[in-house]
Amino acid sequence: MSTTAAPETFLAALRNPTPEPPPEARPAWLWAVATTLHEQLPKDTREVWATRLHGVLGEGPDTSTLRTVHTWHADTILPLLSETAHDGDSTVFATLTDLHHEAAQGRTADQDTWRTALTPVLLHLYDAAYDRTSAYTEAHTGARDYALANGFSATEADGYGHEYARLSSDANARACAEAHAEAVGRALAEAYATDGCEAYADTCPDAQLRAAVRATTELTELTEPGDPVPATRLAEGLLAALRAHGADRKPARSLA
Numbered sequence: 001m002s003t004t005a006a007p008e009t010f011l012a013a014l015r016n017p018t019p020e021p022p023p024e025a026r027p028a029w030l031w032a033v034a035t036t037l038h039e040q041l042p043k044d045t046r047e048v049w050a051t052r053l054h055g056v057l058g059e060g061p062d063t064s065t066l067r068t069v070h071t072w073h074a075d076t077i078l079p080l081l082s083e084t085a086h087d088g089d090s091t092v093f094a095t096l097t098d099l100h101h102e103a104a105q106g107r108t109a110d111q112d113t114w115r116t117a118l119t120p121v122l123l124h125l126y127d128a129a130y131d132r133t134s135a136y137t138e139a140h141t142g143a144r145d146y147a148l149a150n151g152f153s154a155t156e157a158d159g160y161g162h163e164y165a166r167l168s169s170d171a172n173a174r175a176c177a178e179a180h181a182e183a184v185g186r187a188l189a190e191a192y193a194t195d196g197c198e199a200y201a202d203t204c205p206d207a208q209l210r211a212a213v214r215a216t217t218e219l220t221e222l223t224e225p226g227d228p229v230p231a232t233r234l235a236e237g238l239l240a241a242l243r244a245h246g247a248d249r250k251p252a253r254s255l256a
Contacts (some may be wrong), residue, residue, distance in 0.1 A: 010054045011047065014038045024057040027202035036206040037238065039229040040213050049235050061242040065195050067104050068241045069205075074100035077212060078239025082229055083122070084128050084216055092120040092203070103192060104245075114189035122181035122188075125208075128215035130173040140165035184208065209234070 010022050014035055022033030034053060038046050061068060078097045082090040096117040099109050109117075144161030152160060184203060191199035216230035228236065 007051060007054050007063065011050050014050050014174060024054070024060075027063055027197040029197060029205050030063055032201065032204075032206040033209055033238065036209045037174050037231065037235045040210070041235055042229065042232070045232065049239075052239060056239055056242050059243075059246055062245045063197070063242075065106075066192065066197060066200055067106065068245045069200060069246050070100040070104035070192075072238055072241035073097075074104060076234060078121070080216055080233055081128075081212060085124065088126065092124060096121050097142065099192075103195075108192060108195055111189045111193035114192045115185055118185045118188055121180055122185050123177045125211055125215055125223060126177040126180040127173055129211040131174060131214070132169050134163045135169045139168045180211075 010025075013022055013025075015038075017031075017035040021028065025031040025034055038050055041049055076099050078093045078100070082093045085093070099114065099117050102109070140161040142161075143164035146158045147160040148154070148155035187199070187203040190196070191203055212234065213231055
């Protein structure tokens with residue numbers, strides 16, 4: 001039986017994340033996403049969720065492989081991200097979802113296959129997560145002020161600012177998405193192909209999770225009162241994935 005921290009100690013560690021996770025919240029990727037979810041959840045629900053997480057972890061889910069990660073992505077993260085896709089774009093999620101379902105059953109693909117499936121999804125994720133509003137506002141202000149200082153009228157300067165902001169924010173969003181897809185995609189493909197928990201932790205899953213929350217921000221505005229926000233859906237999905245790979249569901253080892 002694994003050692004577990006008392007609920008109060010566990011919750012205190014979540015509120016003020018420590019570099020060394022409690023015993024039941026290992027490996028490192030699990031603590032990274034748990035602390036990030038606790039941070040992202042609505043304040044009136046995060047403590048209840050944390051208590052439930054402590055209970056699930058105390059049951060000894062199998063975190064020695066990435067099967068929990070694959071189930072979480074296939075059943076929760078990718079379906080949520082697909083809701084942000086434009087008409088016809090949601091098809092890019094199908095191949096990656098299938099790979100995660102297979103890997104959750106212990107049948108992982110090779111690195112090249114993962115990389116091919118990951119690339120379009122990561123491009124979508126980081127493009128959707130890019131803060132266009134802030135980037136546009138900053139670019140517009142800078143370009144407008146430059147135009148005013150160079151003899152443009154107020155109307156001309158404002159138009160110049162908007163045109164510059166449109167072009168630069170779109171280009172920067174694409175560049176950001178491509179850079180992240182290149183770097184994160186390579187690391188994720190290696191982690192998934194080798195079923196490496198430490199390698200997966202090195203891909204900064206907490207940063208990927210924050211990107212998913214930012215990418216789905218608009219979905220929050222579309223929810224009806226009482227409907228779960230994206231962060232809540234992600235948090236509940238993690239609990240479900242951990243339960244799906246509980247210790248009592250581990251396949252029996254052959255004695256032959």
